[in-house]
Amino acid sequence: MQTNCEDPVGGFECMMAALLLRRDKKSTAAHLKSDLNRTDNSSGVRQLQELLDSVLNPEKPPADTEALDWCKCLIAGEEGFEEFCKTVRSYDNATLCGLVWTANFVAYRCRTCGISPCMSLCAECFNNGDHTGHDFNMFRSQAGGACDCGDSNVMRETGFCRRHRLRTGENVPSVPRDLLLMSEMVLPRFIICIIQYLRDGYTEPDTSAERDLQKVLQQLEPQITFLEELTKMGGAMRTVLTKILTNQQTFKDLSMGQEENVFAKKNYENYLSALKNSGLVSVEEKAQTGAAEPTRGSETGEDQDGQSIGQRKRVKLSSSTKDPSIMDSLKHKCFLEELLFWTIKYEFPQKMVTFLLNMLPDQDYKITFTKTFVQHYAFIMKTLMKSQESDTMSNRIVHISVQLFSNEDLARHVTEECQLLDIMVTVLLYMMESCLIKSELQDEENSRHVVVNCSEALLKNNTYWPLVSDFINILSHQSVAKKFLEDHSLLMLWMSFVSFFQGMNLNKRELSEHVEFESQTYYAAFAAELEACAQPMWGLLTHCKVKETQEYTKTVVRYCLETLQIWFDAIGFVDELAPNQVTFHLPLHRYYAMFLSKAVKCQGLDLESLLPDQEMLMRIMVHPLQIQASLSEIHSNMWVRNGLQIKGQAMTYVQSHFCNSMIDPDIFLLQVCASRLDPDYFISSVFERFKVVDLLTMASVHQNTALDGEQERPMLEGALTFLVILSSLRIHLGMADDEILRAEMVSQLCMNDRTHSSLLDLIPENPNPKSGIVPGSCSFEEMLSAVADFKAPVFELGGSMQQGMYTPKAEVWEKEFDPIMVILRTVYRRDVQSAMDRYSAFLKQSGMHTTGNPWPPYKERTPLHPCYKGLDRLLHCKTLHIVIFTLLYKIWLDHSNMSEHVLCMVLYLIELGLDNQVEEDKGDEVRPSEHCHDSWFPGTNLLSNLHHVINYVRVRVPETAPEVKREREPPASTSAEASNFGQAQVFSLVAERRRKFQEIINRSSTEASQAVRPKSSSTRWVPPGTPPQLVTEILEIHESMLSLLIKLHQKLSAKQNSLSATWLEDMDANPNRHAHGDGITAIERILTKAATRSHQSKRSIQEICGKVFPPVAPKKNSPTAKKTMDKEERRQRARERQQKLLAEFASRQKSFMETAMDVESPDTEAAMDLGASEVKESEVLYDCVICGQSGPSTEDRPTGLVVLLQASSVLGHRCKSDEAKKLPTTDEERIYPADTCGAAHDVRLALMQSFFKDSSCLQSVSIGWDGGVYVQTCGHTLHIDCHKSYMESLRNDQVMQGFSVDKGEFTCPLCRQFANSVLPCRPGRSTEVVSWHMPSNKKTSVLVKEVEDLQEQLGFFPTESNLSKEMELVIKDIKNTTQRKYMDYGKNPGSPDNDFLFMYSVARTNLELELVHRGGNLCSGGASGAAKRSCLNQLFHVLAMHMRLYSIDSAYNPWTRLTQVAPSRDNCLDDERPEVPMLFRDCPSLLIIFVLTMPQPLRKEHFICLVRMLYNLQYTQALAALSAKFSPEERQAWSTSGTLKKVMEISPSLPYCCFVLYPRALGYLYHPIICCPVRLLLLFQEFSGLAGCLGLLDPAPQPSNPMYSASCLDWTVSAFDLMSQWCSEVTGLADTQTLLVQDLQWASPHLLHLPDNYNTIFQYYHKKACTACKKVPKDPALCLVCGTFVCLKGLCCKQHGICECVWHSQHCGAATGIFLLINASVIIIIRGHRFCLWGSVYLDAHGEEDRDLRRGKPLFLCVERYRVLEQQWVSHTFDHINKRWGPHYNGL
Ligand SMILES: [Zn+2]
Ligand SMILES: [Zn+2]
Ligand SMILES: [Zn+2]
Ligand SMILES: [Zn+2]
Ligand SMILES: [Zn+2]
Ligand SMILES: [Zn+2]
Ligand SMILES: [Zn+2]
Ligand SMILES: [Zn+2]
16 A cells, blocks of 8 residues: 655655545546646646556456446546447547448348449448339348448449438537547557557467467457447547557557566567567568578478378479568557557457457548558468468458458559558468479479469368458459559569469379279369459459550560460470370460450450460460360260269369350460461361361271270260361350340250349359449340240249249240350250250241251351451361261261261351351462372362362271272272372371471471470370271262262151252242251251352252262161161150150049049048939948058958148137238237137136036037147048058158158158048948938927937947057047147046047037138138048048047036026035036037037937027027127117017127028038038028028028028027026126127138238348347247247257247147248248248249348249248148158257
């Protein structure tokens, strides 16, 4: 307590501080504040410092919040912190929202309003702004973000919300000086205190450090939260904080610690060592040591354990151009800098991040913070790479960086002032350098190229993405991108970065063994190329679109070529590829290609000026071509030993997200090469790469050293298809963006109908922006409506739910279907077939082509851009023509491995050649004619070569070939051509290509220094294996391409002379007529084109057609040839046959079911005949669906109905009102469950139980409204013993489809409907029915007596038999179906009274449900679909058998009291409680009890007697209820006026129940028993109809006058006496009024009424707290029956091992639940132990679901779907209609 102080003043102040500490904080604060406001405030300042010294002591644990309380008080002054906050907030001058959110927050993005693609809005700002008609979506934040409202750098002002549009800042008064004075003085101390805690808590992460870091952060939480609170006070406070955080002087003063504070010194040391350990030095220190060596130290340490990660040795680059100052040094000059340093060091704690981001609306802060962030960029990367939680950290980094770099001004500012670009590129380079390995491409030993290792964590986990995404983000700003493109050293650096990916993930073809382990590194490789290489490329390309930017493109192209040259040298590539290798990653090629394309297309540059020499072009062509050949190899199963992953690569390469960054640039580059290189060279290279050179011989037999037999055909098809694609694709060769978009769209739609979103996903993003807001281009939506028709979503009953689909318009099929584009874009091979199937279906339907299978249509191409004209020379070169000729010849002769597809592609190439003529190249020097195959054709023009006749060809064949024998005789004819066959007709593609190569090399070798190269090539290309014995043979041909075409025409049409000599004249000139058709059409079209374009061809055609051909060689029938030719056709036919079979089977099954249904209820059938009073004597027969036998159900071998028992609360959820309850969407709205049928009955029973004898109560009501058991059947019957063995077989079956056999579940063997029990059928004859119709003329009183006697009969116990056993079993099943609590309503659980009540209530439940299924009315429903499912007849029988086991105590038999006037017994004698008075009893329940307990079968007259007596009671009850509702005056009037009749007149609306409901219930009971087709009438008619039917009235129709319900009364004793007796029972009882009024009328059950817009639900419920756990659930769900809000899957609300959703389904729906998953917009159904995803009732504007709200587009209620859902719920058909059920294990 005593300080050792000499200074009296100091001593005094010490005492003061101690004093102050003891004083109440508030008054101290007030006191200090006034001191500080004086002009001389030095003493105040001193006092404050002293106080803070003792309060803010970092040696105290941070958990001690005393210091925090002090700070709050000091800052706030006398008014208190809350009040202070409010005051400061009133000076908020911020014009930005700036709200910061973390992961999982729901935010919005509007593409219409956004300038930056990263723009986002908070829900409040979004809803308060006007975005009607905009392209916006809602999304769930992944990394966190901040609201941009009010920031015109990022979004258009029109999108600002009302609050931020007003620019509130301008009218806010300026802040009074003294308000924040204390803050300015206290906060610096507070912040340094936090920093000291952070320094002190930091330990190097070696062992358990991670946990320590977390602990430090946890302890600091209150402090950081306080800082965050401060930022929320608005602009005024943020300004103060900014000043403090950025003030260098304060930092200098406080950072080292004052005076001799040992603690402060120590933790400053700690700070310095943390810096050092991060591989960083402060600038001063660096100046001292002068070396950058310390950084390397830590690196090598890391490398040693890093090497084990990849199997291959890492490579360290020795020389790197990076600037060490970027990587290694840091100096902190203000609090902000050190705070950020620690934020990074502690791996971005969420609270800190939020605090730092909350400050951003302050512009000064934003700039300083951005600079600080950039300064620490390298450090961030290093920390990220070491982090264990790199995913979380990545998100946090981006959360910050996206706020900084999305703003163009800011990005440009830091680019100019802080070298942002250099830093980013260097950091990226440095990062990738950490995982380099030696490339094995081409030359495994001597390669000097290095590539990234895709199996390293950095690539596998995508750790680099935050940095790459920052880079892409800043490149999107034009000013920044320009800086990048102008900086050559930066470009060089970037190209070397890109080259790290060139050739990565090399695949080597496995030739012998299947690969042991399928590496999945290809994911990493494709992702890396797309994100790290292609995305920045597309970013740069957007700024190279106009003439003015030509220079940029030129520079990029130059560096690309330079880097490519370096690459070729490094891998040691000369001219031959190392065999069996392929890499899909050639980013350098693709950069080059795309910049070339842009240069020509948009910048008007001359292609020639950007191209390298021929030699370089030849090299550039090799790798992309190898990929194309490999694609074909992979699809020809040549890479099977490499596993499935290689197919994955081939598919990814062409997939929509990758294609325009991969295959498209590759094809384009090949097209460029083809347009410049010698076409003969190019064509021969293609066939050589595809390994089909050996195949291209005219001999019938050949050797192939490179391919297996079965690979030849697919490889040949691949090569030809590739050539067709190459020469017809125009994506980068002249198509406009709109045309490309259209073509993409058409090809996707042709493959399949698509939903809007899947189409959007399938259209490549570049160069087509999908948003469609780019000026001048056609939008996605416009284009879509131009090419496609919308098919609205439909729900196929019993089938799946269709979504809204787009399908091609007819004219698109007719004119735009492009098979080539489809082939290019298909990921799955089956899609090509699907497109062709759809195409032929269209042709058939429109009558354009009805016979056989059409061929892919030929499509004319847009003209080539002049720069690429050279491409057409490909079609006009001798090499190609020889190939074509050879193939036509081989196809004609049915050589092996020729297919329809080959012919199709050949014809395609011919037609392309005819349509794309080359102007005669006169400039070309006269070619030296020593070409080895020059004598084949005279020139290069296809048109003139077509009719050129080839007479002899020399081939080399094996000795065993058929030609050898045949042609052994000396050649007979010696024409001019034949004489020099020695060299003329030899055709060798390989030799040709090599010769051409040599030629080019020789030409350019004069300039090129390396002349040695070609040598290596010739030695390497030696085919393996011993060459077979070949002999040279000469074939006599005498054909031209035209003659071969005509012969093929005959062959295809199987007609001799199929083309007459004059057919050309007969052809009509309309080419459209011939656009669609098969091969015959295609040949005719080609011949016509040739004839119209060349006279010579025309003459030649006429000549050939004029000749009479000898019959075509019968080779057509050769079985092997047939096999290959028609493979496709056969496949097609097989498909058709299969479909037909399936359809047939389905219809057979259906008709079987229908017939089965007809006999389902034999009683019905029999009863139908009763009208004719013709009775069949025959016994009822049942078909067993298992053994197929037909027979009666007997005591010994009973038959049963397949039934599904299910507990149901549908009835209990009915309400009085017919309108569905509204789902609450605000806090004010609520749903009250009290008015439901279930609740009302519960209340009534409880009330009765409080007054009356329990057993009597249990006979006076029905239960089963909630949790009743509903029984339904598919109508199929089976022997019960057959069923047992069926169940046994299911139990042994391992493959179970969602149902559990142990619970007795199975599917009907015939119709596959879900079922869980078997209801035994009553044996017997239909004649029994007769007794019902015997005329009755006994008097009512006699009948009453008879009934009484019958009731007295003791229940007779049926003899034990198989049947009775089964009946008891099914009763057990019924009981087990529902929960215990729905059966025990009595006071003594388990008493027989409970059981009795439950059993007759089952009957009631099923009757009531039948009524509901008929639409709540006997007149409207009729025999609905549900009627087929009901099995009331059999059910009643089983129930009656069971009920006979109970006997009613005759003393209490209600029948006596219903029919006799008896002196009232004194009930109270033996029981404290009386019996339930008759007027309180439920008549339908009584009726059911009577019917079920009387001996079976019941006679009709007795039944009618029951009905009549009960009707009297019901009528009296109605009157009593009416009187109970009367006012006293009315009651008085009634009792005086007298007759009942009069009452009816005054009150014509006598309670509805009396008219309709009661007889209706009776009608139902009556109906199943006697199966009389009830004539149904509406409402009142229903009553009279029923009354007549039931014998209450004279059945003869009375056309007269209104009918009174009173006329149905029939009393056997004095009505007055009886009624008085009933009334006397209730007089004097409490609650009489309540019990007298019985609710009988319930509206049909409804699900909750849902709002139209899903957003209304989502906004309210996604952040609503659960009432049970008070937390906002991660997966909120909503019960659509009652509106209860539950935590799906939440452990928080789990009880007894059951999650809340399942628990609720048990209580709300007796194990059936319908839940809407709020965050997914999807509905799930829970049924018992199973659940299924039902789908969504909310669809977007395109009729599509949006599961998980991924797209976030506005969703609207689909009323039809919701109705279907409700209908399935009410009809209990979830089990039948939904197929994909799975167990939920109580975990939902
Ligand atoms: Zn906002
Ligand atoms: Zn706003
Ligand atoms: Zn908008
Ligand atoms: Zn059977
Ligand atoms: Zn069935
Ligand atoms: Zn519910
Ligand atoms: Zn909950
Ligand atoms: Zn919960």
